[in-house]
Amino acid sequence: MKRIFTLLLLTLLFSGCEKDDICTEDTTPRLVLEFYDISNPANLKNVVNLKVKGEGALPNVDLGTFNAESKIKLPLNPTTNSVKYSLILNSTSPSANEDFLEFNYATQTVYVSRACGYKTIYQLNAVDGVVQTNAAIPDVSWMKNITIQTNAITTENETHIKIYF
Amino acid sequence: MLLPLKMKHISKFTFSILLVLLSFLSSAQEKNITQKDTIKKDSMAPKKERYGLRVGVDLFKLTRSFYEKDYRGLELVGDYRLTRRHYLAAEIGNENKTVDDDRVNFTTKGTYIKAGFDYNAYQNWGNMENMIYVGMRYGVSSFSQTLNSYKIYNPYPYFGEATEISSGEKFNGLSAQWIEVVAGVKAQVFNNFYVGFSFRINRLMSQKKPDTFDNLYIPGFNRTYNGNFGVGFNYTVSYFLPLYKQTVKAKKTEKKK
Numbered sequence: 001m002k003r004i005f006t007l008l009l010l011t012l013l014f015s016g017c018e019k020d021d022i023c024t025e026d027t028t029p030r031l032v033l034e035f036y037d038i039s040n041p042a043n044l045k046n047v048v049n050l051k052v053k054g055e056g057a058l059p060n061v062d063l064g065t066f067n068a069e070s071k072i073k074l075p076l077n078p079t080t081n082s083v084k085y086s087l088i089l090n091s092t093s094p095s096a097n098e099d100f101l102e103f104n105y106a107t108q109t110v111y112v113s114r115a116c117g118y119k120t121i122y123q124l125n126a127v128d129g130v131v132q133t134n135a136a137i138p139d140v141s142w143m144k145n146i147t148i149q150t151n152a153i154t155t156e157n158e159t160h161i162k163i164y165f
Numbered sequence: 166m167l168l169p170l171k172m173k174h175i176s177k178f179t180f181s182i183l184l185v186l187l188s189f190l191s192s193a194q195e196k197n198i199t200q201k202d203t204i205k206k207d208s209m210a211p212k213k214e215r216y217g218l219r220v221g222v223d224l225f226k227l228t229r230s231f232y233e234k235d236y237r238g239l240e241l242v243g244d245y246r247l248t249r250r251h252y253l254a255a256e257i258g259n260e261n262k263t264v265d266d267d268r269v270n271f272t273t274k275g276t277y278i279k280a281g282f283d284y285n286a287y288q289n290w291g292n293m294e295n296m297i298y299v300g301m302r303y304g305v306s307s308f309s310q311t312l313n314s315y316k317i318y319n320p321y322p323y324f325g326e327a328t329e330i331s332s333g334e335k336f337n338g339l340s341a342q343w344i345e346v347v348a349g350v351k352a353q354v355f356n357n358f359y360v361g362f363s364f365r366i367n368r369l370m371s372q373k374k375p376d377t378f379d380n381l382y383i384p385g386f387n388r389t390y391n392g393n394f395g396v397g398f399n400y401t402v403s404y405f406l407p408l409y410k411q412t413v414k415a416k417k418t419e420k421k422k
Contacts, residue, residue, distance in 0.1 A: 021267075027318040057323050077324035078317055109317065111378050116318045117268025 023116035029156045030073040031103065031122075038144045038164040044070040045165065051091035055084040065091060073156060078107055078120035089142045089165070097142040098135040104128045105153070122153035130161060212413040215294065216246045219359065221403020226258065235263035238384075242401050244283060249413070252283040254300060254347075256399070260384035268316045269381070275308020277385030279345060294405075295352045296361070302345040304367070306385045310336045312378055336375035341383045343369045345397065357405040365397035 037045040050066040052074065057063075066072050077083050084102045105122040112119050124130070129148050134141055145164040153160055223240035230237050240258030247253055256279045263272045283300035314331045349363025367386050370393075374380055382388055386395050 023268075023318055027320055030321055054323060058325060061323055063323065075319075075321040075323035078319055078327070079325070083324070109377075112318065114266060114269065114379070114381050117316045118318065120317050120319065 021115050023113070025112050025116050026155060027112055027116050027119040028078060029119075029121065029153055030075045031153055031161065032156055032159050033072050033074065033161050033163055034159040035070045035072075036162055036164045041164060046070050047072070047089065049089070049091045049093070051086075051088040053086045055086070071159070074103075076103060076105065076122055076153070081105060081107065087143075097139060099141050099143050100133040100135070101143075101146075102128075102131040102133065104131065124148060124151040124153065124160070126151065213410045214249065214413055215405075215407045215410055217406050217408040219244050219246075219403045219405045221359070221361075221401045223256075223258070223399040223401050225398060225400040226260075235265070237261040240399060242399070242403060247282075250285045252285065252296075252298070252300075253280075254283045254302070255280040256302070256385075258385055262382055262384075263313070264382055264388075266381075268318065270313040270315070271378070271381065272311045272313060273308055273380075273382040273384060274311075275306055275339075275384035277304060277306035277308075277383075279304040279385060281345070281347075283347065283349075293353070295350075297350050298348070300347040300349075302347060302365075304341075304343045304345055304385050306341045306383050308339050308341075308384050310339060310375060310378060310380070312336070334377075336378060339373050339375060339380060341369060341372035341380060341386060343367050343383075343386050343395070351401075351403075353405075357407070359403045359405060360401065361403070362398070362400045365399075367395035367397060369393035369395065 035045050035047055037043045046068045047066055047070070048068075050069075050072070052063045052066065052072065054063070054074070054077075056077070063074070074083075074085060082102060082104045084100055086098055086100055088096050088098045090096050104125045106125070107120050107122055109118050110121055111117075129151060130146055132141065132143060132146060143163050143165050147162045147164075149159050149162055220241070220243045223242060226238035226240045230239070238258065238260040240256055242254075242256045244252040244254040257277070259276045261272070261274045264270070279302040281300055281302035283296070283298040285296045285298045287295055287297040289295060312332045312334045314329050316329050317327045319327050345365045345367045347363050347365050349361055351359045351361035353359050369383075369386065369389065372380055372383070380389055383395075385397075387397050389395055
């Protein structure tokens with residue numbers, strides 16, 4: 001009997017310590033963009049000083065400048081159905097080139113767990129999932145070709161959009 | 166605020182009484198072993214034991230309903246003595262609980278029934294009718310959940326922090342089944358009145374979950390964890406209705422003669 005009680009007490013203690021209050025699962029995903037070489041479309045190409053800014057983003061948050069990277073992740077807005085990003089290549093040099101990308105999507109709320117609550121997943125529109133526009137003072141767009149790999153944005157473990165330049 | 170505090174004190178007080186009783190039980194058990202031989206040698210009148218139905222209520226749930234704003238619950242307990250050591254046992258209850266977690270706020274309402282057996286491992290001394298028991302239950306619960314509000318987890322709140330979204334969505338017709346392993350004590354405090362407590366470890370066997378939510382609390386089973394395990398506790402006061410008496414079998418000695 002004593003053994004049973006000790007066992008019960010131990011189990012009670014340990015079950016009370018289970019860590020399900022910390023969110024460790026994958027939640028709301030970001031949009032994953034991958035850059036490729038237009039002259040050699042099978043090869044990844046690193047961006048140079050790519051400055052990224054979303055319209056309507058919080059003023060105190062900065063996504064920063066990407067350099068020597070071929071993959072970037074952009075947050076979408078779970079409370080709207082559209083987000084517009086400014087992407088400036090060679091942002092530090094006089095030859096800076098600004099292009100805009102507008103992402104249009106539908107959102108869906110999905111339950112994750114007690115600790116995480118819910119997450120939002122996105123579905124890029126079939127017709128106007130990605131819309132490219134040029135800078136206010138039109139120049140030559142640096143993005144030559146954009147392809148959507150998958151319209152369903154559910155995880156960050158895959159590339160959603162490929163950009164060739 | 167006065168009343169809930171009082172309640173807590175009362176339950177604390179009764180609990181400590183119970184603990185003292187428990188220590189008496191264990192010391193009595195030791196005495197029993199030493200006295201066995203003398204009892205055997207003595208030609209005592211055959212011992213008669215009472216059989217019957219014991220019904221009671223879980224004070225833990227009852228008092229909690231008073232001092233916890235987000236909780237309403239009632240559990241009735243009962244057992245029927247089948248053999249010297251085996252009891253048929255059951256609990257039936259109803260719970261209404263609102264859980265306010267960081268990311269979800271929901272209300273669970275439902276009814277449950279647990280049925281099984283208890284095995285009294287305690288060798289009573291004299292006319293005592295106490296129990297230190299282990300047992301098992303099969304539990305079934307039928308309930309509904311209302312998602313009051315939730316938050317969307319966004320690790321990159323670039324366009325603004327997620328706000329709480331009120332929902333009010335109700336999920337009906339949910340159910341769960343589980344197995345409990347019980348260990349507890351029942352002590353007769355005065356004529357036919359018993360107090361007892363029990364600890365339970367639950368293992369979920371099957372459940373019907375909502376499509377867009379989870380069963381984070383199940384009436385009777387309590388809070389669910391990431392695995393299928395849960396824990397429970399009750400603290401009961403019950404009344405014993407004696408139905409008949411049976412002589413403790415002295416068959417072995419008769420055969421010897």
